[in-house]
Amino acid sequence: MPSYIRGDDNFDTSDVTSDGVASAYINVNSGNDSIGASYNVSSVTDSGQSAYYINFITPMSSTTYSTVGACYLPYNGSNGSFFTVMGQETNRVRLGFVSAGAAYYSPIVGCAIYQ
Numbered sequence: 216m217p218s219y220i221r222g223d224d225n226f227d228t229s230d231v232t233s234d235g236v237a238s239a240y241i242n243v244n245s246g247n248d249s250i251g252a253s254y255n256v257s258s259v260t261d262s263g264q265s266a267y268y269i270n271f272i273t274p275m276s277s278t279t280y281s282t283v284g285a286c287y288l289p290y291n292g293s294n295g296s297f298f299t300v301m302g303q304e305t306n307r308v309r310l311g312f313v314s315a316g317a318a319y320y321s322p323i324v325g326c327a328i329y330q
Contacts, residue, residue: 238280239271239328255328266301266311267324274305275330282308284326298324 239255250259260268286298301309308328 237327238275238330239269240326241269242323242325243267244323262309264311265313266309268307268309269326269328270307271305271328275328276305277330278303278305280328280330282310282326282328284310284324286312286325287323298326 237254239253241253241256241259242251243249243259244251248259248261250256255272257270257272260270262268280303282300282303284298298310298312301311303309308326310324310326312324
């Protein structure tokens with residue numbers, strides 16, 4: 216069972232399906248297509264056009280879950296970079312990436328799903 220950090224900095228491996236705890240999370244390095252850490256994620260699929268599918272092991276109960284996260288782009292003098300949710304299904308979420316108005320692949324992505 217995965218762990219999460221409580222406010223007192225101790226790891227707690229109790230039930231991670233309780234309210235307020237992520238139903239899924241992932242840290243991806245797209246530079247070498249590796250998953251650094253994850254929970255309830257079976258795989259990541261490159262869907263082309265600067266977008267990925269994050270595939271869940273256990274589907275969400277509906278498509279009204281929240282997807283939050285961040286992406287990293289080394290500073291190159293451009294305006295900010297961000298990811299956008301391009302679609303949500305019970306078994307996966309599609310994320311797209313934009314920097315200074317143009318699509319790009321973020322080398323590092325972290326996101327969490329809450330339902």
